[in-house]
Amino acid sequence: MKLEDFDYELPEELIAQVPLKDRTSSRLMVLDRETGEVSHHHFRDIVNELQEGDCLILNDTRVLPARLIGVKEETGAHIEVLLLKQTSDDEWETLVKPAKRVKVGTVLTFGEGLLKATCTGELAHGGRMFKFEYEGIFIEILEKLGTMPLPPYIHEKLEDQERYQTVYSKELGSAAAPTAGLHFTEELLEEIRQKGVKVAFLTLHVGIGTFRPVSVENIEEHDMHAEFYHLTEETASIIKETQANGGRVIAVGTTSTRTLETIAHRNNGNIVAESGWTTIFIYPGFEYLAVDGMVTNFHLPKSTLVMMISALAGRENVLNAYKIAVENKYRFFSFGDAMFIRPKRKKGN
Known part of the structure; x- marks a missing residue:
């Protein structure tokens, strides 16, 4: 596949420079990975997209003031x-x-x-x-x-350093935040738990390579940076129980997705507790073994992250959704708005 296949037009003024005061007030686009249909919401409405018996997997890495x-x-x-x-x-x-x-x-x-x-x-x-x-x-x-190593496209000063940390960040070691998680508050997570959704954590320390542009025309020639991950026995058990009961595994962010798919592909589709380094590259044609749906932000044109979500929801669906996001003036990148890639319907549902 060609790099140009993952390009889109983005006006510079849509790149969010500062976080919103209320984490949950960002907009939420819901993209149905089965039909390609798009709908518009606020992030707090994510509760309505989750179902009893689902599990929500979040990355608890914490950014170093590096x-x-x-x-x-x-x-x-x-x-x-x-x-x-x-x-x-x-x-x-x-x-x-x-x-x-x-x-x-x-x-x-x-x-x-x-x-x-x-x-x-x-x-x-x-x-x-x-x-x-x-x-x-x-x-x-x-x-x-030290200070926070904000992404190169953010030019405004960050007044509150904690706004580039998730509220559940714990394991120090990242060069960048897992930004899909920035939209959650403790109150919203509790509301999700009350609905019968299991909330569990893994760790992937984000490397600065996440901002490294793809420089080859044929994307299959791109070398991914290595990132360290850790998944506990507790989280592995929650995921396995969810899958056995017909529930859906919802990954918060590309980092959680990367970890779960690395483990599943290394263990014949099974989720097990383990630590290691991943260089997995997910692009269209990739078979997802662990993740059913994803909470994610809007990513840079021609980035490996756009390729990853295209592998889950379909390239044409994703680029159409991004076009609609631009038309509706969504806020893009780290401090921007969010997307929920709704899982395919399971048989019997």
């Missing part, structure tokens, strides 16, 4: 460092701007010496390896000095 501004010891130049992945004790893979000023051996200081880092290796696309030195607990220092 953006640091350092000073180059030799020259005093300011260097931006974005932590991506911890590779060993106190050594991190990072993205650096401007990368040309940082060579192996370059020393940066942060917070007037509270944190120090030495470049130990150069990687592609502005990547650098850094060894950090500090006294105390690294994450506490990071909480003090």
Whole structure:
């Protein structure tokens, strides 16, 4: 399949720059994956789309305040460092701007010496390896000095850092938020539970590669970034029980979807408790084994995320829904509105 097959026209003014005050007040487009029909709602109406006996699976990863501004010891130049992945004790893979000023051996200081880092290796696309030195607990220092690594298409300052975290975020380790979950409040989740829907959690730490554009014309040649996931025995049991009773598995976000489909495809369609790294690439032609429906945001043109939802709901259905969203001035991307991909009807329903 060609990259152009997943393109659409998006006016720049529809890219949401700030989150809404009330998480549940964003708009919700419902796309029926069977018929392609579209309807318009508010996010709090998601309760009406869920049924007793369903399970809702959310990603409880928490975003690291991973953006640091350092000073180059030799020259005093300011260097931006974005932590991506911890590779060993106190050594991190990072993205650096401007990368040309940082060579192996370059020393940066942060917070007037509270944190120090030495470049130990150069990687592609502005990547650098850094060894950090500090006294105390690294994450506490990071909480003090770091800021949220907002996506590159967001230019407004985020006044409340917690608005780029889900209300149920727990496991620290992401370079970006699982944004479909930003629409939920504790009150809404309780309302969902009261309806007889099981709410369960998994962890997938989102890598900065989620923003990496697809650069090949033939999408099958694209290499996916690796992301770490963990699924507990408790959540595996809830999913298996839901499936055995004829209920539907609803994934909140592409990250939850990616985790569940990775596990199902590695285990002959079964959901089991496990941890590991996934490089799964989901695009049309992919057979979904675990996920019946999905809550998701509106994604960038020609992105792997548009490809993933196209594999679930059909490319033509998705692009038609996006066209309708643009016409109706939906808000796009991380702080934007949401879509619910309604599952196909199961036999007997």
